Amino acid sequence: xxxxxxRRFVSAITVMxxxxxxxxxxxxxxxxxxxxxxxxxxxxxxxxxxIRQQLGLGDPLPIQFVLWAKSILSGNxxxxxxxxxxVLQLVLQRLEPTISLSVLTIIxxxxxxxxxxxxxxxxxxxxxxxxxxxFAALAFSVPVFVVGYLxxxxxxxxxxxxxxQGYEPVEHGLATWFAHLILPTVTLGLGYIALIARITRASMxxxxxxxxxxxxxxxxxxxxxxxxxxxxxxxxxPILTVIGLGFAYLISGVxxxxxxxxxxxxxxxxxxxINNRDYPVIQGVLILASGLYVMINLVVDLSYTLIDPxxxx
Amino acid sequence: MQSRNAGGDDVLLDVLDxxxxxxxxxxxxxxLGGISFQIRSGETLGVVGxxxxxxxxxxxxxxxxxxxxxxxxxxxxxxFRGRDLLKLSEPEMRLIRGxxxxxxxxxxxxxxxxxxxxxxQIAEAVQIHTKASRSEAMARAQEMLRLVRIADxxxxxxxxxxxxxxxxxQRVMIAMALACTPExxxxxxxxxxxxxxxxxxxxxLILELKQRMGTAVMLITHDLGVVAExxxxxxxxxxxxxxxxxxxxxxxxxxxxxxTQGLMRSAPDPRRxxxxxxxxxxxxVPSLREPxxxxxxxxxxxYAISICHEKTPSLRDVGPDxxxxxxxxxxxxxx
Ligand SMILES: Nc1ncnc2c1ncn2[C@@H]1O[C@H](COP(=O)(O)OP(=O)(O)OP(=O)(O)O)[C@@H](O)[C@H]1O
Ligand SMILES: [Mg+2]
Numbered sequence: 001x002x003x004x005x006x007r008r009f010v011s012a013i014t015v016m017x018x019x020x021x022x023x024x025x026x027x028x029x030x031x032x033x034x035x036x037x038x039x040x041x042x043x044x045x046x047x048x049x050x051i052r053q054q055l056g057l058g059d060p061l062p063i064q065f066v067l068w069a070k071s072i073l074s075g076n077x078x079x080x081x082x083x084x085x086x087v088l089q090l091v092l093q094r095l096e097p098t099i100s101l102s103v104l105t106i107i108x109x110x111x112x113x114x115x116x117x118x119x120x121x122x123x124x125x126x127x128x129x130x131x132x133x134x135f136a137a138l139a140f141s142v143p144v145f146v147v148g149y150l151x152x153x154x155x156x157x158x159x160x161x162x163x164x165q166g167y168e169p170v171e172h173g174l175a176t177w178f179a180h181l182i183l184p185t186v187t188l189g190l191g192y193i194a195l196i197a198r199i200t201r202a203s204m205x206x207x208x209x210x211x212x213x214x215x216x217x218x219x220x221x222x223x224x225x226x227x228x229x230x231x232x233x234x235x236x237x238p239i240l241t242v243i244g245l246g247f248a249y250l251i252s253g254v255x256x257x258x259x260x261x262x263x264x265x266x267x268x269x270x271x272x273x274i275n276n277r278d279y280p281v282i283q284g285v286l287i288l289a290s291g292l293y294v295m296i297n298l299v300v301d302l303s304y305t306l307i308d309p310x311x312x313x
Numbered sequence: 314m315q316s317r318n319a320g321g322d323d324v325l326l327d328v329l330d331x332x333x334x335x336x337x338x339x340x341x342x343x344x345l346g347g348i349s350f351q352i353r354s355g356e357t358l359g360v361v362g363x364x365x366x367x368x369x370x371x372x373x374x375x376x377x378x379x380x381x382x383x384x385x386x387x388x389x390x391x392x393f394r395g396r397d398l399l400k401l402s403e404p405e406m407r408l409i410r411g412x413x414x415x416x417x418x419x420x421x422x423x424x425x426x427x428x429x430x431x432x433x434q435i436a437e438a439v440q441i442h443t444k445a446s447r448s449e450a451m452a453r454a455q456e457m458l459r460l461v462r463i464a465d466x467x468x469x470x471x472x473x474x475x476x477x478x479x480x481x482x483q484r485v486m487i488a489m490a491l492a493c494t495p496e497x498x499x500x501x502x503x504x505x506x507x508x509x510x511x512x513x514x515x516x517x518l519i520l521e522l523k524q525r526m527g528t529a530v531m532l533i534t535h536d537l538g539v540v541a542e543x544x545x546x547x548x549x550x551x552x553x554x555x556x557x558x559x560x561x562x563x564x565x566x567x568x569x570x571x572x573t574q575g576l577m578r579s580a581p582d583p584r585r586x587x588x589x590x591x592x593x594x595x596x597x598v599p600s601l602r603e604p605x606x607x608x609x610x611x612x613x614x615x616y617a618i619s620i621c622h623e624k625t626p627s628l629r630d631v632g633p634d635x636x637x638x639x640x641x642x643x644x645x646x647x648x
Contacts, residue, residue, distance in 0.1 A: 001590065030431065075573075096570070119333075124382075125382065150322070183474070210423065210425055211420055211423040211424045212420065212425055214378055214418070215424045215425065215426070215486070215489075216426065217378050217410065218378060218410055218411060218415065218416045218490075219375060219410065219411035219415075219419075219437060219438045219441060219442060220407045220408065220409070220410040220411035220412060220441045220442060221407075222407065229437075230426055230429075233428045233429075234426070234427065234428055240567040285329065307428065308426075308428055309428060309473045309475075310427060310428075310473070310475050312514070
């Protein structure tokens with residue numbers, strides 16, 4: 001187990017180094033003078049020179065990379081060209097809304113997706129199953145922003161049940177915080193639910209046909225216990241995997257959702273940074289998001305041992 | 314007709330004209346074509362027949378555990394202590410499964426849930442049917458493991474199935490089935506999948522516990538030798554029907570259906586040990602898909618005459634507690 005964790009850690013670090021190289025080269029190998037690219041179209045020459053200085057563009061590439069990686073490892077992601085403030089600070093400021101939205105979405109989508117998938121498998125072929133399949137296909141193919149504007153129109157503009165957009169921090173009260181997050185969570189979660197429900201259904205169908213399910217029935221177990229005590233844990237590994245992989249989908253969805261609902265989170269920060277060509281900020285966000293993704297999948301892999309005793313590392 | 318009160322009044326299970334169909338893509342398969350038999354309290358009934366004759370379907374029909382979408386019991390009665398199980402609601406049926414009628418399956422390797430400990434799985438049966446607390450149920454699980462002679466039960470309760478051998482898993486299945494001291498245990502070829510050396514041990518264990526708990530056993534098997542050694546009465550099945558039923562003593566002394574005779578004639582030489590599968594009888598087992606005119610054994614039967622190909626014989630008494638479904642049983646016995 002320890003050996004496995006170490007091995008996984010090493011591979012996670014390798015992935016991160018590769019991501020780092022990629023992000024690093026993205027800017028340096030783009031055509032033209034990176035400093036001019038960063039500074040923008042009508043920048044004064046002094047600004048371009050300053051940026052050139054800041055990025056150490058005079059040095060050979062490998063040295064530039066080492067210096068760049070070193071500063072990132074020490075927590076220095078550079079300073080925003082647009083606001084002149086440290087990138088890390090900018091990201092940390094925007095973290096609360098994004099974390100609130102992501103965590104709520106993961107909880108909501110996992111619970112709903114697993115429930116839908118289980119129900120569909122239990123009633124395979126019946127009307128409920130077909131209705132859920134149709135819903136999943138639809139939910140997966142409609143773009144996030146369409147869903148977002150539709151929900152805003154229905155629940156915030158036609159009926160004034162929920163706020164149209166914006167974000168309220170937790171310290172302004174749990175109820176307002178939550179009210180502002182309901183529509184964004186549903187919007188962001190819909191595709192994720194479809195993904196999880198599909199995998200859950202397929203995995204559960206396989207498990208429900210196993211001999212040990214008949215044994216459970218022969219004991220007198222109820223349908224609920226059969227599904228959730230006996231079957232779900234056996235079907236869990238693929239479900240957990242898709243929840244982990246779907247996290248990538250979530251990251252891209254967060255950017256759109258935050259824009260649609262005007263939530264001042266990391267997603268909005270990224271969009272603004274792209275609009276402003278604020279390269280240090282874009283780089284910082286990319287690195288942090290990749291790091292998070294790699295870590296989540298490491299945690300998912302390790303948690304397999306919790307649901308299936310036969311899995312040993 | 315066969316007499317219904319043969320042999321006494323202590324009837325535990327009374328199956329009457331049970332009919333079960335499978336629904337496949339290519340039509341309906343009448344897996345059970347109306348079978349009737351009884352099990353009395355505390356007795357061991359053997360059910361024998363070639364592969365595919367409907368033994369497992371009979372067992373699953375009794376417990377109503379057939380695959381929901383593809384199979385259905387379409388006729389008959391299953392009277393358990395006088396109550397027709399086919400008329401019970403699903404919640405009422407759940408109270409019976411595992412508590413009053415329990416079942417052991419053929420495949421010990423796949424019949425236990427791989428992600429729960431064996432202790433949990435035995436305790437679950439206890440907790441479903443009694444008000445026992447979790448610790449009481451776990452104590453019962455340990456006691457059951459000791460009863461089925463698993464060494465070191467204190468440690469073994471916390472094992473997962475993958476940590477056990479096939480024989481041990483079948484012992485766990487027995488422990489689970491008997492944890493609530495059922496009145497009837499259905500054992501569907503409980504030893505077929507096991508190592509030959511372990512088969513006799515498991516069989517002996519079932520019989521010993523049955524004796525101790527006063528449980529009746531419906532023992533499904535391929536092995537006539539096992540029937541001779543362990544059962545009081547036996548039922549011989551062929552192509553979804555019962556072709557002969559009798560006390561074991563009578564069955565071996567006076568086999569009255571040509572199929573039973575065929576089984577016995579080619580029975581293994583006792584000096585060469587027991588045979589795992591029933592011996593081959595010339596001809597092929599009929600497909601249940603096409604409707605059979607007359608007796609389904611007629612195409613393979615040396616005694617067959619024209620009526621055998623035209624009308625299906627029903628079970629008729631040929632002696633006390635002995636019935637056979639054959640138009641020519643007198644000639645068959647006399648031969
Ligand atoms: N899942 C199924 N789908 C379709 N038909 C089935 C299914 N299970 C059983 N049958 C039909 O029911 C008949 C009886 O099957 P059953 O499993 O009861 O045989 P068996 O006597 O238990 O055989 P074995 O000794 O091999 O276990 C089969 O010949 C087949 O036609
Ligand atoms: Mg069988």
